[in-house]
Amino acid sequence: MITRRGFLRLIGGSFLSMVSLGAYAVGVEPMLSTHVKRYFLTPPHWPAGLKLRVVALADVHACRPWMTPERIASLAAEANALQPDLIVLLGDYVAGMRLVTDQVPASEWASALSGLKAPLGVKAILGNHDWWHDPVAQRAGAGPTVARKALEGAGITVLENDAFRLEKDGHGFWLAGLADQLALLPGQGRAEAGGLDDLDGTLAKVSDNAPIILLAHEPDIFPKVPWRVSLTLSGHTHGGQVRLFGYSPVVPSAYGNRFAYGHVVENDRNLIVSGGLGFSIMPVRFGMRPEILQIDLG
Template sequence: MKKMTRRTFLKRGIGILGAALATACGGYGYARYIEPRMIEITRHTITSRLIPRGFDNFKIVQFSDTHLSDVFTTEDLNKTAEKINQLKPDLLIFTGDLIDKPHLYNDHQHALAVLQRLEAPFGKFCVYGNHDHGGYGTNTYKALMEAADFQVIRNGYRQVQLTDGSRIELASLDDLMLGKPDYEGTLSRLSSDTFSILLVHEPDAALKIGRYPVNLQLSGHTHGGQVQLPFFGPLITPPYGKTYTDGMYTLHDTVVYVNRGLGTTRLPYRFLARPEITLFTLKASQK
């Protein structure tokens, strides 16, 4: 074996260090500037015997966690709105955290103009996230979303009804971290013979809804961890987002879906946790 000289050793060491630094810099650039812009449209079919025939192929679009800021701007929101409108949703759902720091944000009029352009003939609905309550933002969020023709549901109940009389139910819980969720008062209004959807920002609300007839729960909050590692998953998830972190889970008769959201918070990075818009298509089952 040829003996390695000191110069060769140093050259190889410098080469390895340079490659490592280049990889690290490339990884930083990807996580900071590329993946946060790579919005993924995920599509899921929800089948249930409780879905009326009139709602067969009914389209629900969920978006979440925009965290409007200098990182996710109103221009980013505008691009998101274009993608949502191209999906032609019948019903549009926003599952909370509109603005990252409500007490510091000043671009409300531009945000309002974009949100007003979102279209859904059977309604636009939204719930509170922890950032919507934080920074004294509770009333600001409500006023902004209502001005954009969203129905802000807080521990509330609604029905979506077609002209043929068929209907599905919507229920919402207030934010688990900074709000006052009323499980019993809200979910006891659901019917066991009607397809129901629960809107709640934090996905781990699913741990407490087992005795209520919820068929589909839509949540956000976790951002899919924002940074995931292969074979490990999310590095860090927030309170009330520890059990259900990303994607779809089936719990007895309830499907729980955790949307990865669109913006970022604390650190402006995403890695293996692409921003997401979700399209659900309802299918009536005869079984």
Template structure:
């Protein structure tokens, strides 16, 4: 009786299988444990001369993640950028594994680099610990913007407004109505012709930001769509669902610009794909 011997897969086949596994592992690692820097320019004739080349760093959606000892990977990159301002656009902590002290280390390391401005995200609201979060940030010199705006003047007759609003989860209103009312309150004493910057966690409210004639809005929340499909974009994000329109990058509508950070950390979905955590750098440029 003849017996049939099973052929062993050729070594070349195993080599390619291991190569694919190795490449996929590298992509997943890079997309979750390392931090990139993305740079944009915003050009406007409303930007005062004194603010030409004004450099802003945006940090969003940390979600209590750590990147090196004392957040060294983020801190070192921010210091090398030498910004004039640092914006933190919500979800600084994660309500599912709340560790405020761990996230505050990042602020301690950055507090003397540049003025820091902060607004809440939905995760801060969900902790029901807003007072402690705000007090801890303010103790470290952070400007917590709660439906209010600061007019920043570098030289006489050369000012811009930096405003921030609470996440609409804090309101019992529909999100768009809450955002509209918060913006009106924040900028009620700001001249109409002044260049207005808004910090607001939710990118899906871009229509409201444009209708309120905000010149430049910084948002996060979308986590870059969590899994990014090359040539298509993000797969899913809160508030926008499948294939979100505003998951990353810079967008324009009727002269209003929106910058969406992919953020740093993760929350319910613990893994990113083709979606490296990022620090955003925006440079203001005066139209010549």
């Protein structure tokens, strides 16, 4: 039988363990050196002679003290060091929570991202927070958002329901980018939240049979993505921010853990969901280090 002293020691030890885990999740893991998550795959109808390295950064959520312009610039240098052919940004550059010491203006985080360099360029899409925290765009129900203008001012191409043809080693491929699926909040005459994404219209801009890489901030679009698309890249979920044994208790997706994180293959269609770099709602990461994606195709 456990004694009163033993019981108090157990309670005290459990409390200290919880405090230590909480301190690690808030103060340590979010600030650890970035993990490079590598994927190697040949998706459907990918040309045999096309070897392509794509590096992806998602969910920067610029803010102080967690994701300063200096840290973003260092992430850009890490991405460049991977020697990518193409760099893609998967949205949510704007802070997604109030637990910050200061906001980072768009001009500053965009300037830090301007250090990204790749032979085939740097292409971006926007995320829900890039829309939600732009009151002018919310009132208008349309862009361009402050985030889009900042990225374009930094020399980064932004794709919103658009497709861009690229070529490497004599092989063409398409990079398509969706507008955000959760862009508009209720209000301003809108009873419900609404998206601005147009999957069919975006893919209609593809004018030949070359393979397609689709950028979609939220992975929830994936069940609608046709087999014609070789690979879909998404962010948004942050891998749940807390992930243990392949499971995340809370995932901002209608599909829960189905599209929470990692490489998903369904009906010979490929989706990769990044765990992202920053966080929203709470500054907590546990079992889900900040990460940059390196994807080698072919």
